[in-house]
Amino acid sequence: MSLTFPASFADGNEFPVSLDEATRVALEVASVQVAFDDGMLTDAWELAWALEPRLAESGRWQEVLVTQKVALAAAIRLGDWLLEGQARLAIGRACLESGDFRRAGYQLAEGASILRSLGVPVD
Numbered sequence: 001m002s003l004t005f006p007a008s009f010a011d012g013n014e015f016p017v018s019l020d021e022a023t024r025v026a027l028e029v030a031s032v033q034v035a036f037d038d039g040m041l042t043d044a045w046e047l048a049w050a051l052e053p054r055l056a057e058s059g060r061w062q063e064v065l066v067t068q069k070v071a072l073a074a075a076i077r078l079g080d081w082l083l084e085g086q087a088r089l090a091i092g093r094a095c096l097e098s099g100d101f102r103r104a105g106y107q108l109a110e111g112a113s114i115l116r117s118l119g120v121p122v123d
Helices: 007-012 021-037 041-057 061-078 081-098 101-117
Strands: none
Touching (some): 041 081
16 A cells, blocks of 8 residues: 655645644554555655654654554664664663663663664764
8 A cells, every 4th residue: 555645745745734733643653654564664764763753752652662663673674783773772762751661671772782783872
């Protein structure tokens, strides 16, 4: 299944202002899954990564988890360790904020380990 956007979406890549916040977020989250399901793995990861800061800033931790789990699956299928490490860190932060400390610890440790093995500094 492919999404076809009206011409008005093509120039700004944003949903119309008339959509309420919850609907807009739901469509954005769904777009990550649709990209993944259509085999557009890099696009799915990039969409999830682009959404993460705004979702986190607004405290939408469940949506961060959903999109970053898709990003993680895409990274694993792509065989891209950098993308996997980044997705695991984002999942870990979301789990931490959601109170799932066991899962947070695991994901943060795995993400940091992957990134360090690639020579990427981790805070």
